[in-house]
Amino acid sequence: MEEICQGPCLNKWKHRIGIAKNDLDEELIRACQAGDREAFRALYDRFKRKVYSLALYMTGDAELAKDLTQEIFVKVFRDIRMFRFESKFSSWLYRLSTNTCLNALRTRRSLREVGIDEVIGTSAEISANDSPEDREMRSSIRQAVGRAILTLTPPLRAVVVLRYIEGLSYGDIAEALSCSEGTVASRLSRAHRLLERQLRSWHPLPLREDA
Amino acid sequence: MRFCFQIVGRLAAYCDGALRPEEELRIAEHLRSCVRCRAHAERIGVNTDLFQNLPLFEPPDRTWNFIEEELSRRDPFEPAKLPVGDQRRSTFGLIPRRLVIAVAVVVFAVAVFAVARYSLRLGAQRWELNLASYLDLVDTVVAATGDPKENDFPAAPGFSEVTLADAKAVLDFPVVTPESLPGGYSLAAVQLYRRGDIRALQLRYQNGEGALCLFQIPANVEPSFGNRESEEDKAGGVQCHRTRSQHCVAYRFVLGQTQYVLMMREADLALTDRLIQELRAVYGKTPA
Numbered sequence: 199m200e201e202i203c204q205g206p207c208l209n210k211w212k213h214r215i216g217i218a219k220n221d222l223d224e225e226l227i228r229a230c231q232a233g234d235r236e237a238f239r240a241l242y243d244r245f246k247r248k249v250y251s252l253a254l255y256m257t258g259d260a261e262l263a264k265d266l267t268q269e270i271f272v273k274v275f276r277d278i279r280m281f282r283f284e285s286k287f288s289s290w291l292y293r294l295s296t297n298t299c300l301n302a303l304r305t306r307r308s309l310r311e312v313g314i315d316e317v318i319g320t321s322a323e324i325s326a327n328d329s330p331e332d333r334e335m336r337s338s339i340r341q342a343v344g345r346a347i348l349t350l351t352p353p354l355r356a357v358v359v360l361r362y363i364e365g366l367s368y369g370d371i372a373e374a375l376s377c378s379e380g381t382v383a384s385r386l387s388r389a390h391r392l393l394e395r396q397l398r399s400w401h402p403l404p405l406r407e408d409a
Numbered sequence: 410m411r412f413c414f415q416i417v418g419r420l421a422a423y424c425d426g427a428l429r430p431e432e433e434l435r436i437a438e439h440l441r442s443c444v445r446c447r448a449h450a451e452r453i454g455v456n457t458d459l460f461q462n463l464p465l466f467e468p469p470d471r472t473w474n475f476i477e478e479e480l481s482r483r484d485p486f487e488p489a490k491l492p493v494g495d496q497r498r499s500t501f502g503l504i505p506r507r508l509v510i511a512v513a514v515v516v517f518a519v520a521v522f523a524v525a526r527y528s529l530r531l532g533a534q535r536w537e538l539n540l541a542s543y544l545d546l547v548d549t550v551v552a553a554t555g556d557p558k559e560n561d562f563p564a565a566p567g568f569s570e571v572t573l574a575d576a577k578a579v580l581d582f583p584v585v586t587p588e589s590l591p592g593g594y595s596l597a598a599v600q601l602y603r604r605g606d607i608r609a610l611q612l613r614y615q616n617g618e619g620a621l622c623l624f625q626i627p628a629n630v631e632p633s634f635g636n637r638e639s640e641e642d643k644a645g646g647v648q649c650h651r652t653r654s655q656h657c658v659a660y661r662f663v664l665g666q667t668q669y670v671l672m673m674r675e676a677d678l679a680l681t682d683r684l685i686q687e688l689r690a691v692y693g694k695t696p697a
Contacts (some may be wrong), residue, residue, distance in 0.1 A: 247467055247468070250468035251466050263468075272476055275480055336462075339459065343460065363460060363465070368425070383419060383427065386422065387422070387453075390420070390453045390456055
């Protein structure tokens with residue numbers, strides 16, 4: 199959560215960026231629970247990239263990811279009064295988000311699997327100072343990695359995205375997926391084994407196959 | 410952990426530094442001696458770098474517009490009235506909602522039971538107080554047995570014959586039980602209705618030439634004459650409702666807390682005056 203409020207974050211919350219993140223989260227959530235519309239928007243701004251990216255990497259479809267982001271935030275704002283601060287808000291949000299994505303993958307069979315290529319290819323994250331060749335190479339690598347992740351089954355995909363892209367701890371992933379940390383570890387290992395061959399050509403180091 | 414298959418499922422966690430120190434030491438020891446697992450761990454590390462280089466993305470600008478529109482339509486912004494920790498508590502504050510629901514169910518059940526048990530108090534359609542049916546019964550008996558003057562009144566359905574003492578012992582409203590009445594009538598039978606807490610009394614009198622009967626009913630029970638027309642009248646100094654059938658006339662009046670229905674074969678205003686006056690006199694002497 200490196201950014202507090204991005205985009206048109208509202209003045210009421212903008213000046214509070216200096217507050218510790220957890221305190222601000224709690225303050226924001228309590229304001230949302232009290233029906234503060236500005237707090238809703240601030241909460242959306244705070245978590246929108248995380249939620250949208252999770253949906254995008256899980257589905258590989260930019261349009262569906264947008265729809266799921268909307269669905270997830272509508273659910274968040276509908277149910278936020280039920281949040282009792284017994285767990286981290288981010289864990290609660292990720293659980294809701296992951297379940298929504300997994301449900302969508304179960305029920306929607308036709309996905310635009312090339313959608314993620316388009317999004318990654320136009321990503322502003324690639325530095326403008328890079329040479330065109332570097333930009334092309336980096337974009338290609340990212341597209342290949344994104345496509346490789348999509349070849350995993352949804353449960354394996356979820357742990358990879360939550361761990362390496364969203365940056366959750368094993369404990370938070372276990373909470374989000376309602377499984378044990380051991381299961382998270384074994385799923386990650388399995389995902390690595392499955393992706394090894396697909397990603398080998400993008401490894402920058404010469405790898406030793408055998409001693 | 411001496412064998413590769415024992416650590417292969419733990420390598421990702423090892424590379425993430427997510428293992429307990431003792432397990433991490435055992436795996437590190439294995440990796441020092443196993444080139445294959447070491448290479449595998451290196452590939453995991455490289456893959457991890459590739460994954461971690463994937464960027465996060467901004468959702469399209471129009472995403473919020475839809476959310477805002479959807480929320481406005483559902484109107485979830487109404488301020489919560491209860492603190493979040495008390496969502497499952499009732500408006501009574503500290504009383505859990507489940508307890509309130511349980512109490513409400515019990516109260517409802519008791520109310521239903523009470524209505525069923527004491528419905529006689531609430532309506533006049535029960536047969537026990539359906540005096541229209543009793544008048545029909547009287548007419549039927551008279552028609553079947555000939556001269557109406559000589560016929561006794563039948564016992565009302567649901568009433569049982571008891572002694573006067575037994576009846577008085579269980580009645581919970583004021584009654585009058587004169588042994589004799591003007592016109593030479595003397596008490597011939599005492600019938601008691603008793604169901605739950607409801608009591609009613611039927612006294613039957615005879616004088617050798619004819620008969621009359623007197624129902625005594627608590628004030629909170631409504632006797633019904635069905636669709637029969639009722640006329641206002643005044644007899645014995647009290648306001649009466651007079652109802653007729655083919656072979657009977659009934660005067661309904663109230664003395665204190667008790668309703669009376671006096672039934673005679675034929676309308677005799679003079680006799681009725683005297684009878685009601687006598688009943689009033691006896692009632693006046695009756696202890697409350």
